[in-house]
Amino acid sequence: MSERLSWVVAKYGGTSVSSSDALQRLVERVTLSRQEDDHILIVVSALSGVSNLLESVCETPDKVVIDDIVEQLKSRHIDYCESLNLGQTSQQKIIKLLQNLSDWYGMLKTEAHSSFFATQAKIMALGEFLSSTIVHDFVSTQLDEPVQLIDSTQWLTSSAAENSSIGDQYLNAYCKVDSSDEFAKELAKEGRVVVAQGFIASNSCGETVLLGRGGSDTSAAYFATLARARRLEIWTDVPGMFSANPRSIPAARQLLNLDYREAQEIASTGAKVLHPRCLRPARQAQIPVFVGSATTPEQGGTLIGDVQQAEPQVKAISVREGVLLVAMETSDMWQTPGFLAEAFSIFYRHGLSIDQVSTSETNVTVTLDNLTQGISSSRIELLVAELSQLCRVEIKRNCAAVSIVGREVRTLLSQLSTAFDAFQNRSVHMLTQAANNLNFTFVIEQNDVQQIVQKLHDALISDNQSSSQLGATWSEITGKHTELFQEAFSKSWWAKNVCQLEQLVDAGPCFAYSRQKITDQISSLKSLKSVDRIFYAMKANSFPDILQLVEAEGLGFECVSIAEVDFVFSLFPEIQPSRILFTPNFAPRSEYERALELGVNLTLDNLYPLKQWGEL
Known part of the structure; x- marks a missing residue:
């Protein structure tokens, strides 16, 4: 391929496109690529928090007010446009994109099984269409050359995995991709700077499908493979991959170089900075992958490729x-x-x-x-x-x-x-x-x-x-490290009671609990509008003083054995049976009989009781 068609694909996550400072960094990265005479494809996720909001529409449609959701999305994106000095043209694009959301919401409750998932995919894809519109319009104001916005569903086509569920075909799809000079040339016709949506593709029928939550990394890898990119960049909110989750282990070490297989293993076993699926196409096409911080690129990152290392580590x-x-x-x-x-x-x-x-x-x-x-x-x-x-x-x-x-x-x-x-x-x-x-x-x-x-x-x-x-x-x-842990330390109940705890330790082994902390946690749970009833798991701690505190707050009790059920009744003889939830695991018939006799809530963990003890 000629140098003129050298592509760099850069993916920017939600936090990396959600502020003017972040977008200015994005523009700086685009400018650098253009100085190196690269074509650059920018793949973007939805603004931070937007996918979660849209997911609430899909998963709990009966618990949301769609007009409120539409208004939240409109305000969030139009306010962002105004902060970026983007005028009425950009704002009208946002309003137009949101026009169908109410209709799609109504379709969730009326459509057939397969159409239900298709509608979910359209709703979830909206976040990326909104963000890519803003990114495109902002970058266009910053560069002295045209910037093109493309629709990823016109460029990426999913492949139906054998025996995959209908839900997966629409919400967790994948694409089979191979490097193609022709694809790179077609993409180059769009321009030297191109913006595309992550997370989405289309199926063979032309319907919108999703590549799974976090699938924007995978979208970028697909584009990089198809365009024979010389480099794939994943810009996120941390400077690369680390030896542990750095937000919980501040001593985690930055991983400077990783082999494709090592990076795949770390991603597959839980590292959230990189989606596990994105590395396979990059590895097959031998495309180097760089992971770095969009807001602080000077902090370096992780380069993934064919790393030769003999010694175990x-x-x-x-x-x-x-x-x-x-x-x-x-x-x-x-x-x-x-x-x-x-x-x-x-x-x-x-x-x-x-x-x-x-x-x-x-x-x-x-x-x-x-x-x-x-x-x-x-x-x-x-x-x-x-x-x-x-x-x-x-x-x-x-x-x-x-x-x-x-x-x-x-x-x-x-x-x-x-x-x-x-x-x-x-x-x-x-x-x-x-x-x-x-x-x-x-x-x-x-x-x-x-x-x-x-x-x-x-x-x-x-x-x-x-x-x-x-x-x-x-x-x-x-x-x-210091400021984070000082803040966490100052908020912890045990830090405020160090002297008392030291005295308890001197007296011998013991468990220490904060009544105020328990009460605060219960209040936090009770404030959740999406939860109707709350049950305390007896197996967590059956100390009577704690149970009395839980009961006084009006919570129910979840019991895994009939002995726990009897213990609750012994402590609170007047408690309503409806406040007890019995969740047995392969319990004998006698425990089911006892639970039914007491009138408590009862769950079944398998079909055996229904088949063998149907008369109960």
Whole structure:
């Protein structure tokens, strides 16, 4: 390809296009590319917070007032136009884009199943059309050459994955792309500076589809691959990828260079700075990927490419929260050929991709990654209903997967063994080693994440001063360590009661709780307009004084055993049964009978009670 058609694709996230300062930085980056005689394609996300607002329209249409939503969106974008000195022409474009939202909202309640998802896609895509309009108009005022705005749905076409659900085809689509000189030439006809929407494409019928939440990274990678770009840039709100989430681990190290496979593993195991899907097309096309901060590009970032490294090394501690654990148990699977094939075919039929697998003679446990699949509760219910015909099924929610990611991790077992002390006295539901020798992953309780990640990072990464691929720490780069932690420390209840806590420690082991903190947290929950009823989980803490505080605030109690139900009644004999929620897991018939006798709320975790004890 001639130098005249050299493309750079630069993706800007929501926070990177949501202020005049951020847009001025974007213009500076465009100017630099033009000085290097590159064509540049700018791929933008919706303004920060807009996708969440549109998602509320799609997910809870009965709980929103659409006129209020339209007004919020109009005010947000027109006010932004005014702050950028964009006149009536730009503002009229915003108003025109919002004209159909009320009609689409009405269609959500009346359309058939497939049309419902198609309408959701149109609503969610609106955020990118709004932001790209503003970015295009602003950049046009700053450059002395034409800037073209294109519609990404006219350039990217999705491919229907075999057996994918209708919802995924519209809301979590993907594209098959190959580098094309012809595509690069066609794109160049639009101009040397082009603005496009991230997150969206079209299907073979010409309907708008989405590339999954966070899919603007993937859009940019698709464009870069198709145009044979010499470089893909992901501009976000942090200076590159780090060895842990820098906002919770200030000692996290900047990762200066990563191989495609390492970056893919870190992204797939939870690093939110980069969407996992975007690296595959870039790797196939051998396009270098740079990740940096849009507002502070001088802080450097992470360059991803073919990095040659012989020695083993831990690069990152990654976390995926909201992981779903599915345990399947039956003695029938022991030495029975085909059980796994039959069980996994059920996941396949429901369009669910399994992340991790652990097996024994009578149990198979898997995890499902909600990050890339967007799994709804109804989908899980259908899955469990079908699996229950084959085995006993237990669903465990609110788990997290903590991954030790690095190169040749199998050869680091002696180094890792001391770090495993971090899991002492913690529940580890599953441990897996990746077949590609890039990670060890532990599935744990979500509440244990912060302490475990801190200990693992301290043991495996913080003190490594010899690696040329590990840069400065987050606190060194940003200078925010002291102010962030002083603010957090000053707000914590225990910091204000240090003397009292020290006296308690001197008296022996104990648990300490703040009544005021509990009351504040309850008040915060009760202020949520989208929640009708709140139940306190008895398994969290059954100390009577705490339960009395919870009861006085009017909350209900969620119990996992009939013993917990009886305990609540023993403390509060006059409590209304409707304030107790009994959520058994494969409980015996006697517990169901007792719950029904008491008149408490009762949930079913499987179909067995209905099939075998229907008379109840």
